[in-house]
Amino acid sequence: MKKDYSKLWTLFKSMFVLSAFTFGGGFVIVSLMKKKFVEELKWLEEDEMLDVTAITQSSPGPLPVNASVIIGYRMAGVVGSLTAILGTILPPMIIISVISLFYEQFRTNPYIATALQVMRAGVAAVIFDVVINLAGNVLKTKRMLYIIMMITAFIATYLLDVSAMIVILTCLGIGLIDLALTLKKGRVA
Amino acid sequence: MLLLKLFFAFIQVGLFSVGGGYAAIPLIQEQIVNIYGLMTLEEFSDLITVAEMTPGPISINSATFVGMRIAGIPGVLICTIGCIIPSFCICLILAHFYYKYRTVSGVQVVLGAMRPAVVALIASAGASILMLGLFQAEIQDVVLGNIRVVELGIFAAALFILRKFKVSAIAIILGSGVTGTVIYALMGAI
Numbered sequence: 042m043k044k045d046y047s048k049l050w051t052l053f054k055s056m057f058v059l060s061a062f063t064f065g066g067g068f069v070i071v072s073l074m075k076k077k078f079v080e081e082l083k084w085l086e087e088d089e090m091l092d093v094t095a096i097t098q099s100s101p102g103p104l105p106v107n108a109s110v111i112i113g114y115r116m117a118g119v120v121g122s123l124t125a126i127l128g129t130i131l132p133p134m135i136i137i138s139v140i141s142l143f144y145e146q147f148r149t150n151p152y153i154a155t156a157l158q159v160m161r162a163g164v165a166a167v168i169f170d171v172v173i174n175l176a177g178n179v180l181k182t183k184r185m186l187y188i189i190m191m192i193t194a195f196i197a198t199y200l201l202d203v204s205a206m207i208v209i210l211t212c213l214g215i216g217l218i219d220l221a222l223t224l225k226k227g228r229v230a
Numbered sequence: 231m232l233l234l235k236l237f238f239a240f241i242q243v244g245l246f247s248v249g250g251g252y253a254a255i256p257l258i259q260e261q262i263v264n265i266y267g268l269m270t271l272e273e274f275s276d277l278i279t280v281a282e283m284t285p286g287p288i289s290i291n292s293a294t295f296v297g298m299r300i301a302g303i304p305g306v307l308i309c310t311i312g313c314i315i316p317s318f319c320i321c322l323i324l325a326h327f328y329y330k331y332r333t334v335s336g337v338q339v340v341l342g343a344m345r346p347a348v349v350a351l352i353a354s355a356g357a358s359i360l361m362l363g364l365f366q367a368e369i370q371d372v373v374l375g376n377i378r379v380v381e382l383g384i385f386a387a388a389l390f391i392l393r394k395f396k397v398s399a400i401a402i403i404l405g406s407g408v409t410g411t412v413i414y415a416l417m418g419a420i
Contacts, residue, residue, distance in 0.1 A: 062400045063285050068355035073399050081398075091345040092332065096324050098351065101248045102317030103287035110321035115329065122322060130310055133286025137294035138306055144280045151420050152411060157283055159410025160403055161363030162381040166388035167399040168356030175349040187346045194350035199358070200369070205351050206248060209344060216343030220336055 048116050049124050051082070056109055056128030061136070064157065065164050067097075067104025072171040074108060084116065087178065098205050105129050190215065233301060233308050239266055240293050240312030247289060254289040258296075268300055289313055360385065380413050 055077050063070040071094050078085045085093075097107035106129055113125030140147050147153060179191050190212060197203040239261040247254035255278060262268045269277070281291035293313040297305030331337050358368070363381045365372045384406045391397055414420050 058400060060286055062403055064403070065359050066355060067287065068352045069359070072352060072356075076399050088341070088345060089332075091348045092328065092341050094348045094352070095341075095344045096328060097321065098348070099248070100317065100320050100324060101246060102244045102314065102320070103247070103254070103289045105287050106290070106314050106317045107321045110318055111325040111328070114322060114325040119322065122318065122325075126314060126318065130286075130290050130314065133284065133290045134294045134306060134310055136284050136286065137280070137291050138298050138303070140280060140284060141295050141298040144276060148276065148279055148283070152415075153283065155414050155420050156407040156411045158363070158366070159381055159384060159414070160407035161359050162385040162410065163388045163403045163406025165356055165360035165363050166385050166392060166406070167402055168352060168359065169389055170392040170399075172349065172353045172356055173393070175352065179346050179349055187342070190343065191346035191350050194347040195353050198351055199354040208347050208351065212344045212347040213340065216340035219343050220339040223339055224336070 046117050046120065048084075049121065052113060052116055052121060053124050053128040055082070056125050057132060060105060060129045061132035063105070064160055069164055069168060070105045071097075071108065072168045074112070075171050075175075076167070078112060085112070087175070089115075091175070095209055099209050186215075186219070233304060235266055236268070236297060236300065236305060237308050237312040239268070240296075240309045241315060243289055243293070244313040245316040254292070258289065258292050262292075262296055269296065273299070380410055384410050 059070055059073045059077060063073060071090075075087070075090050079087050079090050093108055093111050096111060097104050100107050106126060109125035109129040110122045113121035113123070115121070117124070176191065179187055182188075194208050194212065198205060198208055243254060243257050243261055247257050259271075259274055263271055263274050277292055277295045278288075280295060281288050284291055290310060290313060293309035294306050297307070297309035299305075301308070332341065361367060361369050361372060363385065364378055365376050366378070367373070367376070388402050388406050392399075392402060411420070
């Protein structure tokens with residue numbers, strides 16, 4: 042893996058902006074990271090971004106910070122990790138520090154409440170846009186196993202409230218069985 | 231010593247909150263309200279409201295809020311650093327091994343099985359936010375008649391623009407916030 046320090050500023054700037062405008066949980070920022078780092082900057086492959094998401098979801102700590110550590114490491118080693126983390130944590134630190142001084146007014150402001158409510162529609166659109174591309178690529182693999190896993194995982198997390206961690210670990214198990222079967226057939230050296 | 235207490239409280243929050251922000255809330259409550267008594271329960275629920283209304287990960291938001299209320303700027307730094315130290319160490323090790331072995335074909339088979347699940351998890355997060363946006367309710371409490379037409383229009387328009395043109399996601403999110411607020415203000419609903 043080659044390290045490229047010339048990308049540090051872009052890395053910091055991208056993380057800072059994503060973190061400053063990401064409302065709603067960790068998967069929102071993952072969708073935005075996918076758009077930024079895979080589609081726009083072409084730094085990562087799509088599969089890689091999905092792997093990073095699986096790893097961050099299974100590790101302790103805030104998801105965006107975990108993802109920053111890994112993507113930063115990929116781009117410029119430990120220095121990259123630290124740069125990406127700084128970009129991710131500065132916006133919430135600044136915003137909350139300021140708001141904590143007058144949060145009563147902030148919390149009860151009707152315009153802010155309305156903006157936050159309607160913004161959800163925009164956030165949902167961004168996630169759907171990313172999901173359409175990702176799901177399309179899973180379908181393109183034409184592997185029945187993957188397609189069924191994707192649909193089952195969606196039903197499990199969305200309708201049955203199964204935790205993301207359990208879904209990922211289950212799929213890890215299925216992956217290991219798949220590997221054992223593949224090895225038996227001698228498809229993988 | 232207060233700062234040291236805060237530091238250890240948030241190291242534990244960072245270390246034991248597996249599986250996203252909402253999993254961290256009871257943990258933060260345990261550390262800050264129950265064990266160390268650094269905040270009252272009422273202050274804590276204010277904190278969660280504010281953390282949800284602002285961008286950024288909930289645990290970082292909480293760390294900053296608690297740090298600021300209890301010990302000012304030094305508190306903010308101590309809490310936030312405590313919160314991310316476990317993430318940093320663990321993910322750095324995982325990243326190292328991932329990039330060392332990810333091209334091994336056996337590893338690819340295992341990772342391949344996890345990718346469809348990640349797509350499903352992202353889709354599920356999207357569906358939850360959409361339901362909150364359109365009905366202000368989770369899926370099990372959705373009443374079709376309560377659909378919010380403004381939000382539905384914004385969602386459809388935003389998705390159309392994203393699919394059709396190369397627009398940044400942030401412009402879409404901010405644009406929908408501004409457009410919706412203006413529409414509701416014009417309707418006299420604010």
